[in-house]
Amino acid sequence: MTQRSTPRHRLPHGQQGRQRGHGLARIALACLAGLSTLSGHAPALANDYPTAERVRYVLDCMRANPGPQFEMLSKCSCALDAVAAEVPHEAYVSMSTAANAISIGGERGSELRDNESIKPQIKRLRELQAKAAQRCFIQPR
Incomplete structure (x- = not known):
């Protein structure tokens, strides 16, 4: 068994995890900043959908696609994120x-x-929804 030549410094009990957590948070923030720079899009583009609109979409999706609640919540949230990545909120509303009006x-x-x-x-909305459903593993009824 080999011994280290440099002494191992220990943080007081309870601070070891905090130090590690801060490092991970910094890495995650750096990665997110890098991804938004690489994509060339501002991160807010996919997030210009108001919270109430997001909730309404997910609830409607869950109602239309019955299944285990947590699973469908995740899948329907994924579907909305996929649609939001393709079109801004204003175009989605239109x-x-x-x-809805044709009904x-x-x-x-x-x-x-x-x-x-x-x-x-x-037609464009239906295509976006079908693509999002496929991407997020929502089975057609």
Whole structure:
């Protein structure tokens, strides 16, 4: 067995973990800063969705895709993050409003359903949602 030539310094009991934790936090912050610089996007782009909108999306997703609560919470949060990475909140609101509006029944709804200008928005939203579901392992019903 070999012995160290330099003395081993010990921190007082309880401070060893704190020192290690600070180092890990610094490394994590440096990695996040580096990733945001490498990607060329500001980190706030995917986070411009208000909290209430995020919660509403995840709850709607969980309602549409029944399963174990914690699992679906994780999968649906992943799906929203995938959508948010693709389009800013303002564009998402426009697309989802168009998609929801075509479900209005009667005459008012028929005007929207027959409107050709909103169909590309609806198609884009459906594509984003399908891509996000596949990426986050949400099984189609």
